[in-house]
Structure formats: structure tokens, C-alpha cells
Amino acid sequence: MLKYPDAQVISLGIGDTTEPIPEVITSAxxxxxxxxxxxxxxxxxxxxxxxxxxxxxxxxxxxxxxxxxxxxxxxxxxxxxxxxxxxxxxxxxxxxxxxxxxxxxxxxxxxxxxxxxxxxxxxxxxxxxxxxxxxxxxxxxxxxxxxxxxxxxxxxxxxxxxxxxxxxxxxxxxxxxxxxxxxxxxxxxxxxxxxxxxxxxxxxxxxxxxxxxxxxxxxxxxxxxxxxxxxxxxxxxxxxxxxxxxxxxxxxxxxxxxxxxxxxxxxxxxxxxxxPEGIKAMHEVVGFYKENTDIIVETFNSLGFKVYGGKNAPYVWIHFPGQSSWDVFSEILEKTHVVTTPGSGFGPGGEGFIRVSAFGHRENVLEACRRFKQLYK
Amino acid sequence: MLKYPDAQVISLGIGDTTEPIPEVITSAxxxxxxxxxxxxxxxxxxxxxxxxxxxxxxxxxxxxxxxxxxxxxxxxxxxxxxxxxxxxxxxxxxxxxxxxxxxxxxxxxxxxxxxxxxxxxxxxxxxxxxxxxxxxxxxxxxxxxxxxxxxxxxxxxxxxxxxxxxxxxxxxxxxxxxxxxxxxxxxxxxxxxxxxxxxxxxxxxxxxxxxxxxxxxxxxxxxxxxxxxxxxxxxxxxxxxxxxxxxxxxxxxxxxxxxxxxxxxxxxxxxxxxxPEGIKAMHEVVGFYKENTDIIVETFNSLGFKVYGGKNAPYVWIHFPGQSSWDVFSEILEKTHVVTTPGSGFGPGGEGFIRVSAFGHRENVLEACRRFKQLYK
Missing domain, CATH: 3.40.640.10 (Type I PLP-dependent aspartate aminotransferase-like (Major domain))
Known part of the structure; x- marks a missing residue:
């Protein structure tokens, strides 16, 4: 933010939910x-x-x-x-x-x-x-x-x-x-x-x-x-x-x-x-984030990466064999202004991976994926 | 409750608040x-x-x-x-x-x-x-x-x-x-x-x-x-x-x-x-419980007990010298159907005391005090 004060930073980092809570729940x-x-x-x-x-x-x-x-x-x-x-x-x-x-x-x-x-x-x-x-x-x-x-x-x-x-x-x-x-x-x-x-x-x-x-x-x-x-x-x-x-x-x-x-x-x-209404509403929330996940998975697949996860969770786990996950994280942040999470933060077995979270507004996920494609094309 | 299924039990036991939350707070x-x-x-x-x-x-x-x-x-x-x-x-x-x-x-x-x-x-x-x-x-x-x-x-x-x-x-x-x-x-x-x-x-x-x-x-x-x-x-x-x-x-x-x-x-x-409105409202809540406290203090004073606390807290601490606080608690419960707290529950130094909580609806506090007066008159 100091280096690029005008950057539109998108966070797909920590797994923080972004979508409003269904009204059936907030009204209760x-x-x-x-x-x-x-x-x-x-x-x-x-x-x-x-x-x-x-x-x-x-x-x-x-x-x-x-x-x-x-x-x-x-x-x-x-x-x-x-x-x-x-x-x-x-x-x-x-x-x-x-x-x-x-x-x-x-x-x-x-x-x-x-x-x-x-x-x-x-x-x-x-x-x-x-x-x-x-x-x-x-x-x-x-x-x-x-x-x-x-x-x-x-x-x-x-x-x-x-x-x-x-x-x-x-x-x-x-x-x-x-x-x-x-x-x-x-x-x-x-x-x-x-x-x-x-x-x-x-x-x-x-x-x-x-x-x-x-x-x-x-x-x-x-x-x-x-x-x-x-x-x-x-x-x-x-x-x-x-x-x-x-x-x-x-x-x-x-x-x-x-x-x-x-x-x-x-x-x-x-x-x-x-x-019953709440369960339906929760499935819609989950469904929305799963669509985000699909977009991220497809993006990295199309770029030729080894992509894991995504199917049963709102997280996509992407392999950068032989690279430091902090280096990959930094490069992505520097060049695309998208925050991901370096895999080594989850234990030594996460080295060489980054996690991309599917929690985000749809337009942000789409924009992040456009930038990933730009970076890795 | 098993012994006296029709009893109107009043709890001045655990310090649980009873009065509604001021609307300025709940509406927020x-x-x-x-x-x-x-x-x-x-x-x-x-x-x-x-x-x-x-x-x-x-x-x-x-x-x-x-x-x-x-x-x-x-x-x-x-x-x-x-x-x-x-x-x-x-x-x-x-x-x-x-x-x-x-x-x-x-x-x-x-x-x-x-x-x-x-x-x-x-x-x-x-x-x-x-x-x-x-x-x-x-x-x-x-x-x-x-x-x-x-x-x-x-x-x-x-x-x-x-x-x-x-x-x-x-x-x-x-x-x-x-x-x-x-x-x-x-x-x-x-x-x-x-x-x-x-x-x-x-x-x-x-x-x-x-x-x-x-x-x-x-x-x-x-x-x-x-x-x-x-x-x-x-x-x-x-x-x-x-x-x-x-x-x-x-x-x-x-x-x-x-x-x-x-x-x-x-x-x-x-x-x-x-x-500012919330602080005023909280002082009113506190003031209400302090009036309860005064009623309890006056009751036990009038009955000749050594009464402590009450002035700066919603708890009244009453001395029953030489008696077991569990016995006193049981006698009060049995004879007045009012729940208090035996002092020994707060440590060995509480032996011989009971605590009466001022958290209660006004009519319950007044009724409890009537019963205390009946018991100890």
C-alpha cells in the first residue's frame, strides 16, 4: 500500500467471508x-x-x-x-x-x-x-x-x-x-x-x-x-x-x-x-462461494498449474514445485496486487504451495483471476 | 420444587440480572x-x-x-x-x-x-x-x-x-x-x-x-x-x-x-x-438494583442481623455467627422458598454468612423481604 498507494488490492488471503448474512437469519x-x-x-x-x-x-x-x-x-x-x-x-x-x-x-x-x-x-x-x-x-x-x-x-x-x-x-x-x-x-x-x-x-x-x-x-x-x-x-x-x-x-x-x-x-x-429456510439460505451462501472456487480452479488449470482442493472446500491449493511459497506470495502481491496465503504458513508441508481463498465478492474474484492470467500467460 | 410443587420460589441466589436492557442499547x-x-x-x-x-x-x-x-x-x-x-x-x-x-x-x-x-x-x-x-x-x-x-x-x-x-x-x-x-x-x-x-x-x-x-x-x-x-x-x-x-x-x-x-x-x-444516552440508561439500571439492595439491607437490619455490603454493590452479606451457611441457606429455602447463596461457596472465609443478591424484579424482592420478616420476626 505504501509502494503503490493507488493499487486496487484484492484479498483472497485469510478466509474471511464477504457476503451479507441472509435476512432470515439477521431478522431473527x-x-x-x-x-x-x-x-x-x-x-x-x-x-x-x-x-x-x-x-x-x-x-x-x-x-x-x-x-x-x-x-x-x-x-x-x-x-x-x-x-x-x-x-x-x-x-x-x-x-x-x-x-x-x-x-x-x-x-x-x-x-x-x-x-x-x-x-x-x-x-x-x-x-x-x-x-x-x-x-x-x-x-x-x-x-x-x-x-x-x-x-x-x-x-x-x-x-x-x-x-x-x-x-x-x-x-x-x-x-x-x-x-x-x-x-x-x-x-x-x-x-x-x-x-x-x-x-x-x-x-x-x-x-x-x-x-x-x-x-x-x-x-x-x-x-x-x-x-x-x-x-x-x-x-x-x-x-x-x-x-x-x-x-x-x-x-x-x-x-x-x-x-x-x-x-x-x-x-x-x-x-x-x-x-428449513435458514438451511436453504446457508446452502445458497455456500453455493456462491463454490462458484467462486470453480472460477479460481479453472483459471489456474487453464494456466497449466497443478491445482488441488476447491471441490469440497472454499480453498484452492496451488503447487509451485521447487519455489518458496513466500516468494510466490510476494511475486503475486507485487505484480497483481492480490493477497494470497503462502502455504508454509500452514506448516512445513505447505512449502511450495499457495492457498487462494474463494471468499470474496464475485467481481473481485473475477478481477483477481484476470490478473493471474495476465501474470502467468 | 419436588417437595412443594406449588411453591412460588424466588431466586436471589446467583447474580443474574432480571431487568430488560434499555432500548437505546437493544436498538443499536x-x-x-x-x-x-x-x-x-x-x-x-x-x-x-x-x-x-x-x-x-x-x-x-x-x-x-x-x-x-x-x-x-x-x-x-x-x-x-x-x-x-x-x-x-x-x-x-x-x-x-x-x-x-x-x-x-x-x-x-x-x-x-x-x-x-x-x-x-x-x-x-x-x-x-x-x-x-x-x-x-x-x-x-x-x-x-x-x-x-x-x-x-x-x-x-x-x-x-x-x-x-x-x-x-x-x-x-x-x-x-x-x-x-x-x-x-x-x-x-x-x-x-x-x-x-x-x-x-x-x-x-x-x-x-x-x-x-x-x-x-x-x-x-x-x-x-x-x-x-x-x-x-x-x-x-x-x-x-x-x-x-x-x-x-x-x-x-x-x-x-x-x-x-x-x-x-x-x-x-x-x-x-x-x-451519553447509554451511560444514563445504565445508571438507571444500576439505580434500580441499588434500590433493591436498600430494601434488603433495611429488612435484615430491622430484624437485628449484622448486615454488610449493599452500599457499593448489588450484594448483601449477612452474618449468622456460629451457624453453617449451608444450614442457613437450607432453612431459608425450606421456610421462605427464597434461594440465597451460602457464603462458604465463596471460600472458607464465607462460612457463617449468606449472600442475598439484589438482582430481581421489585415485586419479588419485596415479597422475599416479607417472607424474611415472617421467618425471623
Whole structure:
């Protein structure tokens, strides 16, 4: 901006939603706001775990026939906050594995809790974290035979940043791996509504997953709630520590002590999200961003790049073999004034890639693609 | 409820607000909700630390002339959440002191982080926590000469549950004590707007406090935001670790990694709270609860009890010398169907007391007081 003060910078960088929230949802929030000024409509502290009706509706909408019930759902102010609450839940003495590359909050919160040991500059890794490499060569699913046993496995599918959604068969292997090792899978399904093939939307679609998994998700990328802040975590009753104590009971303690529930107004919005009209509206939002994704994928395909992701997630993962992702990022920014994200920011396995986010106004995505074509023609 | 299914139970137990939120505030939240459905009014991720305008307005409203600036304010989803983020900030190896009695979240979150050692049943205390006894005998301010040095001192004033607000002279001694010991004071001023005399509303009114203190506060008890969820923490630039590193910089890292900002709609409400009309409206809410407090204080005074608090806080702290606070609680519940809070729930120093909350509809407070008079006449 200093160098080119007149530049029209377009950000396809961080995954921030850009499109208005459907009115069926905002009008429910406005209505709840107004009601708080009335004697009948006022409410103070709600249940820390979330409003009963919303918990039930989330269970029904996202986990129908999967055996997840109302009281397994903990409503949150977003997945990021919950991920840190998981770290507080597990404490500083656990070991953990992450997909490499993956959403940085898993590693960052792990560092803060003191689980990771020191950063090793030569390999760009923390000593105590197991990095499960996900590359085009292994179809973006880790070779589990080469993965060290850890207490916790963070697994994001569809994955941020690669956009890859694991298949039923792959997730079955992951669940078996966790069972053999006595590990807990923390499954991040924040992009599940972007899945367009028949890959699982939830880890709980896998038989036996409930004994080894919990799942975190969010309305951020479905309804444009990145600023409204609302998400949830599902912890099945079947998920037990090795001494038989339910993980959900422990998490309930964390939620009641370290959190006081999501905003009642945001929860009213959440309830509208999972109404029939809201679900339809969310699919339209998701559909819009998926059209953006298609435009970006086609652009880079037409330019001869190896392009990954996009199909089941609003992220496109583009390979620049042998190049530094920061160099590629800088060149794109310098020459096209489009902000992308260097892949190495998601872990050492992201080196040589950039992530292009499909969250943007249509005219900005089209203009960015015109500039990409100009640069790489 | 099982025993007396027809009983009209009145809760003056947990400090949950009951009165509607002033319309000047809810209409701002409704307006922001609707705006999120428009291209111009939509916003996604905000700054994790809160919206610039709100941070500035909080600094100006609550810390005018105290040297606390916009960028010292971290907007939160409430004091309880921030207290746990402080524990993550400080880690599991610090020692801490609490007023005894005090709001349980300090000790509970400390237990979860692993700072406290085991619970010692004989004294009803955790081994590693320093309990600073606050009783009628010491005017509810601890005898600092008998307090062991700790890294962190949680100090809530006006205090929940005793309702006691520390004086300027007492807080000056507390600041000196922290300086001598290299301790950080975490000052909880969630009830500051209830102060009706000239005792300090903020620790930063004490000269030198900025070098040893941070302050957490909330809109919950001012605007009825217990369900809306909005608070803040102020960390002065002068507050440094012994190695010279600013505490605020560390907390900024926690806020950015473990939190994603308070709901934008709640923040719109916060901005309305600290507008001239909003401040007036909040004072009316506070004034209403203070009238409730007067009614409760007068009732117990007229019955010959030793009554504390009430003047600077919405809590009345009533002495039942030599009795178990759980027995008193049970007797009141059984015979009057009014829920109070047994003092021992706030620490061993609360034994022999009950807390009566002034948060309630007027008719319920009056009816509860009629029943108290019936019971103790």
C-alpha cells in the first residue's frame, strides 16, 4: 500500500467471508435484540452449554441418525475459541498430531499450553508435535504407518488449506488407528457443508468413531458468522478416557468455568440458520462461494498449474514445485496486487504451495483471476 | 420444587440480572444485525481485540484521565472468559492469592490450570493458593502483613460476595504490597458502577498501579448483558514482567490465538452502552438494583442481623455467627422458598454468612423481604 498507494488490492488471503448474512437469519437476531428490552423477552445468563432448542436443532441438522443427541452438543463462540478450550481440557502434558499443512490454531494453541517443546529451525517444526504430512503424492491423506502415536490427533476435513476431504475409507483407517493407539481424534468439520461429493460430512459417519472422536464446527463459513461468532462441539457419550471417565463431563466443567455461553443474540441467529429456510439460505451462501472456487480452479488449470482442493472446500491449493511459497506470495502481491496465503504458513508441508481463498465478492474474484492470467500467460 | 410443587420460589441466589436492557442499547444491536444483511453493513472477522471505536469509548468512559488508552483495552465476551484467558496467559507454574471469600471463578480456573495443588479437606483450601481472609473484624480488607507473597493477586472490588469496596488508602497499600513483592494484581471491577461513595472505581486511580495491575470488567451488571456477553480487560503499557516484556503483548497473543473477538452485534450494543444516552440508561439500571439492595439491607437490619455490603454493590452479606451457611441457606429455602447463596461457596472465609443478591424484579424482592420478616420476626 505504501509502494503503490493507488493499487486496487484484492484479498483472497485469510478466509474471511464477504457476503451479507441472509435476512432470515439477521431478522431473527434483530428480533431477539429487541425482545431483550421487554419483560417477557429478557434473558440473563443462559446455559453455558447453549440454549436447549439450539443444541437439539444442531444435533438434528448435522448429526441425524448418527447417534449424537442434544446433550452431546456444546454451543460455542466459534471453533477457534473451542480449540483452545480443548487444549485447556487436555492440559500441558499430552502429545498431539496435526495434518501438515493445517489450520495454524491447533499448533499455536498447543505451543501456548506448553505441549510442543521448542521450535526446531532446521526442520521448521516443534519437537513434540507429530506432523502428518499431506501431499499430492499421498492424496493429502497421511501414511498412518509412518505416524507416531500421540494422545490427540487434530484432523480437519475438508482440510484448510488443501481443500481436500478425506474419504470414508480413509477416515475408517484413521478411526482404527486412533483405537489401536488409544488416541482422541479432534475432528474439525468447519467446512463440511462445502462437500459436494459423497465423502463424509462428519467423523461420526464412520462406525466406531464415537468411541474415539469429538467434532468441532462453526456457522462462520456457512452463514457468514465470522463476526457474529457461533459454533459448536459435539462430544459423544461413548468417548471415554482410559479410566472410563467421559470426556464430555470434563469438557462440561471447562465450559462452565472458563466460558459463560455464546451470546444469546448469536444463538437466536444460529437457531434461524438451522431452520428449513435458514438451511436453504446457508446452502445458497455456500453455493456462491463454490462458484467462486470453480472460477479460481479453472483459471489456474487453464494456466497449466497443478491445482488441488476447491471441490469440497472454499480453498484452492496451488503447487509451485521447487519455489518458496513466500516468494510466490510476494511475486503475486507485487505484480497483481492480490493477497494470497503462502502455504508454509500452514506448516512445513505447505512449502511450495499457495492457498487462494474463494471468499470474496464475485467481481473481485473475477478481477483477481484476470490478473493471474495476465501474470502467468 | 419436588417437595412443594406449588411453591412460588424466588431466586436471589446467583447474580443474574432480571431487568430488560434499555432500548437505546437493544436498538443499536438490532440495527447492526439488520446491517449484516447488506453489502455496505456486512463485516466478517473483526479485530480480535475489539472494534477500535469501542475500545476508545471504553477507555474514555471508564479511564478518563487515568492514562489508559484505546490500545490498552481488550474487548471480551465477558469477565469470566477473560479470567480463564489470564490463567492461560500466566500458565500452570504461578502462585496466586485470592480474597477469602471471593467470586469462585478465580480459584476454579486456577485449579483447572493446575496451579493450586490438592484440596485440603480439613481447612477447605487448596494447598498452593493464598487465601486473604476478609472479615468484619478487618473491615473486609486483608491484613497484608500476614499474606504470603504470590505471583498473582486476584482482587475484586466492590467485592462479590461481601459487597465491600476497598478505599483509596487500602488500595494504595495493596499496590505497594504488589510492588514490594513483584506481584501482578488482577483487579476485577465488574461492579464499579455500583460504588456510591468516593471509593475508587478503578485500580488505576491509585498512583503507581499501572506498573503492577491489570483490570477486568464487564457490561453484564451495568446493562443486563449477562446473556449478551460483553466485557473488557485493560492492561497498561507500564505493566511489565520482571524481564521487561510487556504483559499486554503476551495477552494480545492469547487473544489472537485463543479467541476471535466478541460478537460484532454485542460490540454494537457496547458502543451504545458508552454513548451519553447509554451511560444514563445504565445508571438507571444500576439505580434500580441499588434500590433493591436498600430494601434488603433495611429488612435484615430491622430484624437485628449484622448486615454488610449493599452500599457499593448489588450484594448483601449477612452474618449468622456460629451457624453453617449451608444450614442457613437450607432453612431459608425450606421456610421462605427464597434461594440465597451460602457464603462458604465463596471460600472458607464465607462460612457463617449468606449472600442475598439484589438482582430481581421489585415485586419479588419485596415479597422475599416479607417472607424474611415472617421467618425471623
Amino acid at each position: 437476531m434483530a428480533k431477539r435484540s429487541y425482545a431483550l428490552s421487554t419483560v417477557e423477552g429478557y434473558s440473563g445468563y443462559g446455559a453455558e452449554q447453549g440454549e436447549k432448542q439450539l443444541r437439539a436443532a444442531i444435533a438434528e441438522t448435522y448429526y441425524e441418525n448418527l447417534g449424537i443427541e442434544e446433550d452431546d452438543i456444546f454451543v460455542s463462540d466459534g471453533a477457534k475459541s473451542d480449540i483452545s478450550r480443548f487444549q485447556v481440557l487436555f492440559g500441558s502434558k499430552v502429545t498431539m498430531a496435526v495434518q501438515d499443512p493445517s489450520y495454524p490454531a491447533y499448533v499455536d494453541s498447543s505451543v501456548i499450553l506448553g505441549q510442543t517443546g521448542q521450535f526446531q529451525k532446521d526442520v521448521e517444526k516443534y519437537g513434540n508435535i507429530e506432523y502428518m504430512k499431506c501431499t499430492p503424492e499421498n492424496g493429502f491423506f497421511p501414511d498412518l504407518s509412518a505416524v507416531r502415536r500421540t494422545d490427540i490427533i487434530f484432523f480437519c476435513s475438508p482440510n484448510n488449506p488443501t481443500g481436500y476431504a478425506a474419504s470414508r475409507e480413509q477416515l475408517t483407517r484413521l478411526v482404527e488407528f486412533a483405537k489401536e493407539n488409544g488416541s482422541i481424534i479432534v475432528y474439525d468439520s468447519a467446512y463440511a457443508m462445502y462437500v459436494s461429493d459423497d465423502n463424509p460430512r462428519s467423523i461420526f459417519e464412520i462406525p466406531g468413531a464415537k468411541e474415539v472422536s469429538m467434532e468441532v464446527s462453526s456457522f462462520s463459513k456457512y452463514a457468514g458468522f465470522t463476526g457474529v461468532r457461533l459454533g459448536w462441539t459435539a462430544i459423544p457419550k461413548e468417548l471415554l478416557y482410559s479410566d472410563g471417565f467421559p470426556v464430555a463431563k470434563d469438557f462440561n466443567r471447562i465450559v462452565c468455568t472458563c466460558f459463560n455461553g455464546a451470546s444469546n443474540i448469536a444463538q437466536a441467529g444460529g437457531l434461524a440458520c438451522v431452520s | 444491536m438490532a440495527k447492526r444485525s439488520y446491517a449484516l444483511s447488506t453489502v455496505e453493513g456486512y463485516s466478517g472477522y473483526g479485530a480480535e481485540q475489539g472494534e477500535k471505536q469501542l475500545r476508545a469509548a471504553i477507555a474514555e468512559t471508564y479511564y478518563e484521565n487515568l492514562g489508559i488508552e484505546e490500545d490498552d483495552i481488550f474487548v471480551s465476551d465477558g469477565a469470566k472468559s477473560d479470567i480463564s484467558r489470564f490463567q492461560v496467559l500466566f500458565g500452570s507454574k504461578v502462585t496466586m492469592a485470592v480474597q477469602d471469600p471471593s467470586y469462585p471463578a478465580y480459584v476454579d480456573s486456577s485449579v483447572i490450570l493446575g496451579q493450586t495443588g490438592q484440596f485440603q479437606k480439613d481447612v477447605e483450601k487448596y494447598g498452593n493458593i493464598e487465601y486473604m481472609k476478609c472479615t468484619p473484624e478487618n473491615g473486609f480488607f486483608p491484613d497484608l502483613s500476614a499474606v504470603r507473597r504470590t505471583d498473582i493477586i486476584f482482587f475484586c472490588s466492590p467485592n462479590n460476595p461481601t459487597g465491600y469496596a476497598a478505599s483509596r488508602e487500602q488500595l494504595t497499600r495493596l499496590v505497594e504490597f504488589a510492588k514490594e513483592n513483584g506481584s501482578i494484581i488482577v483487579y476485577d471491577s465488574a461492579y464499579a458502577m455500583y460504588v456510591s461513595d468516593d471509593n475508587p472505581r478503578s485500580i488505576f486511580e491509585i498512583p503507581g498501579a499501572k506498573e503492577v495491575s491489570m483490570e477486568v470488567s464487564s457490561f453484564s451488571k451495568y446493562a443486563g448483558f449477562t446473556g449478551v456477553r460483553l466485557g473488557w480487560t485493560a492492561i497498561p503499557k507500564e505493566l511489565l514482567y520482571s524481564d521487561g516484556f510487556p504483559v499486554a503483548k503476551d495477552f494480545n497473543r492469547i487473544v489472537c490465538t485463543c479467541f476471535n473477538g466478541a460478537s460484532n452485534i454485542a460490540q454494537a450494543g457496547g458502543l451504545a452502552c458508552v454513548s
